[in-house]
Amino acid sequence: MTTLTPTKDVLPPPTERSTVLGWMKKNLFGSIGDSILTILGGAFLVWMIYTLIVWITTKAEWAVVTDNLQLFMKGQYPADADWRLWFLLFLLAVIVGLMWGIAIKRPTGAGWTLLIVPIVLAAWLFTLERSSWWRLLVIDVLAIIGYLLGKRYPSKLSRITYLLALLYMPIVILIVRGFGEDGFLFYVPTNLWGGLLLSLLLAIFAIVFSFPIGVLLALGRQSKLPAVKGLSVLYIELIRGVPLITLLFMGQLMLPLFLPAGITIDRVLRAIVAMIMFAAAYMAENVRGGLQSIPKGQYEAADAIGLSGWQKMVFIILPQALRAVIPVLVGQFIGLFKDTTLVALLGLLDLLGIARGVLANPNYIGRQLEVFTFIGLIYWVFSYGMSYGSQRLEAVLGVGER
Amino acid sequence: MTTLKKSDHAAVPFWRDERYLKIIIQVVVVVLVVLAAIYLVRNLLTGLEDLGIPLSFKFLGIESQFDIGESLIEYSRTSTYARALLVGILNTIKVSFLGIVFATIFGIIVGIARLSKNWLINKLAAIYVEALRNIPLLVFLIFLSTSVFHKLPRVNEALSAWGWAYLTNRGIYVVWPQPSAGWDVYKWFLLGSFIIGLIVAIIKYREGMRTGRMPLYWLWGMVVFVVLAVVSWFIALFIAGQPMYLDFPSLQGRNFKGGKSLTPEFMAIFTGLVVYTSAFIAEIVRAGIQAVSKGQREAATALGLSGFQTMRLVIFPQALRVIIPPMTSQYLNLTKNSSLAIAVGYPDLFAVGSTIINQAGRAVEVILIMMGVYLTFSLLTSLFMNWYNKHTRLVER
Numbered sequence: 001m002t003t004l005t006p007t008k009d010v011l012p013p014p015t016e017r018s019t020v021l022g023w024m025k026k027n028l029f030g031s032i033g034d035s036i037l038t039i040l041g042g043a044f045l046v047w048m049i050y051t052l053i054v055w056i057t058t059k060a061e062w063a064v065v066t067d068n069l070q071l072f073m074k075g076q077y078p079a080d081a082d083w084r085l086w087f088l089l090f091l092l093a094v095i096v097g098l099m100w101g102i103a104i105k106r107p108t109g110a111g112w113t114l115l116i117v118p119i120v121l122a123a124w125l126f127t128l129e130r131s132s133w134w135r136l137l138v139i140d141v142l143a144i145i146g147y148l149l150g151k152r153y154p155s156k157l158s159r160i161t162y163l164l165a166l167l168y169m170p171i172v173i174l175i176v177r178g179f180g181e182d183g184f185l186f187y188v189p190t191n192l193w194g195g196l197l198l199s200l201l202l203a204i205f206a207i208v209f210s211f212p213i214g215v216l217l218a219l220g221r222q223s224k225l226p227a228v229k230g231l232s233v234l235y236i237e238l239i240r241g242v243p244l245i246t247l248l249f250m251g252q253l254m255l256p257l258f259l260p261a262g263i264t265i266d267r268v269l270r271a272i273v274a275m276i277m278f279a280a281a282y283m284a285e286n287v288r289g290g291l292q293s294i295p296k297g298q299y300e301a302a303d304a305i306g307l308s309g310w311q312k313m314v315f316i317i318l319p320q321a322l323r324a325v326i327p328v329l330v331g332q333f334i335g336l337f338k339d340t341t342l343v344a345l346l347g348l349l350d351l352l353g354i355a356r357g358v359l360a361n362p363n364y365i366g367r368q369l370e371v372f373t374f375i376g377l378i379y380w381v382f383s384y385g386m387s388y389g390s391q392r393l394e395a396v397l398g399v400g401e402r
Numbered sequence: 403m404t405t406l407k408k409s410d411h412a413a414v415p416f417w418r419d420e421r422y423l424k425i426i427i428q429v430v431v432v433v434l435v436v437l438a439a440i441y442l443v444r445n446l447l448t449g450l451e452d453l454g455i456p457l458s459f460k461f462l463g464i465e466s467q468f469d470i471g472e473s474l475i476e477y478s479r480t481s482t483y484a485r486a487l488l489v490g491i492l493n494t495i496k497v498s499f500l501g502i503v504f505a506t507i508f509g510i511i512v513g514i515a516r517l518s519k520n521w522l523i524n525k526l527a528a529i530y531v532e533a534l535r536n537i538p539l540l541v542f543l544i545f546l547s548t549s550v551f552h553k554l555p556r557v558n559e560a561l562s563a564w565g566w567a568y569l570t571n572r573g574i575y576v577v578w579p580q581p582s583a584g585w586d587v588y589k590w591f592l593l594g595s596f597i598i599g600l601i602v603a604i605i606k607y608r609e610g611m612r613t614g615r616m617p618l619y620w621l622w623g624m625v626v627f628v629v630l631a632v633v634s635w636f637i638a639l640f641i642a643g644q645p646m647y648l649d650f651p652s653l654q655g656r657n658f659k660g661g662k663s664l665t666p667e668f669m670a671i672f673t674g675l676v677v678y679t680s681a682f683i684a685e686i687v688r689a690g691i692q693a694v695s696k697g698q699r700e701a702a703t704a705l706g707l708s709g710f711q712t713m714r715l716v717i718f719p720q721a722l723r724v725i726i727p728p729m730t731s732q733y734l735n736l737t738k739n740s741s742l743a744i745a746v747g748y749p750d751l752f753a754v755g756s757t758i759i760n761q762a763g764r765a766v767e768v769i770l771i772m773m774g775v776y777l778t779f780s781l782l783t784s785l786f787m788n789w790y791n792k793h794t795r796l797v798e799r
Contacts, residue, residue, distance in 0.1 A: 027521035034520050041522045227428035231435055241780035242773045243738035245752060250773075253765040257449040258442045338538035345540070345745060352541055372545040376537050383536035 064367040065374045068358050075194010075349050084175050086135050097143035098161040101150020169204045190268035194349040203337040206275040214283025239281035245342050248274045271343045286328045290321035330390035334383045351375050461762050470749045490754030498737040501675040509683025516688045534681035543674040547746035551666035575651035578662035584638040588645030591634035599627030667748040679736045690725035730787035737779050
């Protein structure tokens with residue numbers, strides 16, 4: 001009978017001790033080349049941070065930003081309609097909170113950031129404008145309520161949450177624009193939209209209205225009818241082959257000529273039309289990607305149960321294809337948001353246009369660095385935030401994996 | 403008992419018969435599109451007629467009467483609008499071509515740095531990529547133009563790089579070789595050296611293909627070329643005098659003379675396009691390299707290849723297949739984005755075009771020309787890249 005050797009005397013395998021020095025040796029100074037790179041990179045980093053801190057604390061004058069904060073945010077949008085913008089932000093907070101509560105079971109880094117950023121902003125704004133800081137706290141409170149509700153009743157609330165999320169952009173358009181001469185949702189003409197508000201609205205308009213056109217074009221491109229296919233391909237490739245700025249110019253200069261005499265549309269609307277035309281072509285390609293990801297069996301199964309061509313598309317193919325392209329659509333929205341800066345070249349007052357206008361003011365001569373840092377940061381936070389959020393959501397929901 | 407009559411069988415009415423339906427749908431779509439197009443174009447033509455500027459391209463022959471900051475061909479204010487547009491087209495090609503080359507090099511470097519095991523380098527590359535990908539190009543360009551290249555010191559206080567280059571707010575001046583007496587002879591020597599170098603490289607490559615031991619054929623070719631070029635330099639010097647001299651920029655009066663000058667406008671659009679696009683290319687390169695399966699790297703290591711050899715011979719050729727299609731669309735984007743040059747004052751096609759629109763009032767014609775040119779660029783780029791894509795695919799098997 002064999003006896004097992006007692007394991008007492010056997011030393012455990014050497015553990016990889018994670019000391020700071022060990023980590024540095026492994027990750028920073030692995031070889032001579034590595035060490036040189038690390039030292040150079042570190043020196044560069046230190047120099048950058050030093051320069052930046054010196055600039056921010058001693059040379060930069062932020063009055064140009066703080067004085068014009070309202071302009072940067074919403075342009076000439078009337079003050080007595082401000083509550084609509086806040087309402088939309090509150091609604092967004094609720095939706096994000098609900099989604100977070102439903103999809104993510106425990107608080108994550110991103111969630112905490114979402115909570116902390118408004119508080120920091122509120123603290124900052126408190127020093128600027130005493131009337132609106134509390135609204136940022138309301139955003140936090142609403143997000144938390146949404147989160148708790150979503151966590152408590154995930155199954156009951158999930159349907160309405162996703163519906164709200166899908167309808168959010170159309171709701172934004174309706175509420176910001178308003179209707180009727182007066183009343184509590186009075187019509188705000190497009191030429192009063194400005195700043196970050198205009199940038200966001202242009203992107204929202206483009207993505208919302210290009211969606212149906214893009215789906216039709218994508219279906220057209222997949223079609224077996226040569227005329228339909230040819231026209232779709234022609235449109236898509238024509239638009240994708242030219243820069244957006246030429247389309248915007250075309251919208252400004254040629255759109256009024258295309259319309260019958262007597263009908264005029266204002267400059268913001270012309271830019272919106274051009275953006276929609278542009279976005280539709282890219283949307284079509286994205287949706288096509290989704291359509292192509294549907295296995296052939298789905299088409300055949302739909303045929304087998306006797307669905308007509310339209311039924312097959314509407315009930316079987318499109319729902320699956322569109323779910324697969326949701327992440328790509330977020331990417332396209334970010335791209336469009338960045339592309340809206342081009343309307344500043346037409347003289348419209350989006351965030352960049354306002355920045356250029358402010359810099360033209362003789363009081364703020366030579367403050368380019370401050371202004372561009374500020375608007376650059378806004379664009380960055382929005383784009384990065386959206387892409388990070390969608391990545392998280394994708395990972396949690398497993399979009400595209402089903 | 404009822405019998406089926408023949409007419410009962412042919413009961414599919416023509417509006418439900420797929421053969422007819424297909425034709426009907428297409429006819430309807432085409433008719434609708436054509437009608438809409440006719441309606442819009444008629445509006446356009448009558449509108450232009452009413453404005454007193456009927457559609458015509460005759461204005462292209464008129465003198466332009468405006469100056470263009472920089473041009474690759476002879477141009478003055480007495481040249482025609484057509485020539486002005488040509489200057490713009492050439493400037494667009496110049497900045498796009500140089501931009502594509504440098505963005506690719508930078509992008510590959512950053513993309514590889516992004517995969518570095520060195521934590522600091524890795525993070526620096528990540529910051530570079532994430533910072534640039536999330537801001538609009540136009541903001542970056544205007545920032546570069548107003549806060550960097552136009553903020554450089556004035557001419558008399560120029561930043562000097564040991565006399566080889568000067569940075570000023572009027573442009574960047576770098577030392578540049580200029581042909582002199584012996585150039586006429588030397589250029590043929592140079593061409594000859596290049597051809598011989600190429601032949602040596604091809605011979606070495608063939609040899610490698612035959613024996614299965616691939617020498618560094620490109621290094622062979624380069625060494626032969628450089629040696630021959632240096633030797634023939636002295637021969638040319640002996641026969642006809644010095645072939646080239648280095649033209650150093652120097653401050654003469656109120657501006658720099660000599661050397662190669664790069665305007666701040668060009669530098670702004672060029673740097674902007676290169677840096678911005680390289681961030682996107684870096685991500686593509688990273689994804690491409692990561693797409694190569696781990697086993698390939700391990701197999702290469704097992705064969706005893708060095709890190710650089712593994713990268714060059716095993717990983718990169720396979721990554722290339724994943725990289726090329728998205729790279730094509732980045733090149734197309736760069737070409738299209740060069741139209742933002744108008745924001746920094748570089749006279750590319752779009753900037754020249756919009757000057758002409760303002761001056762001659764020929765919006766429709768100029769926009770049509772511009773769109774046509776950009777479409778041609780896009781088509782040519784994608785044709786070339788498709789050809790290259792096929793080429794790399796053939797290497798596969």
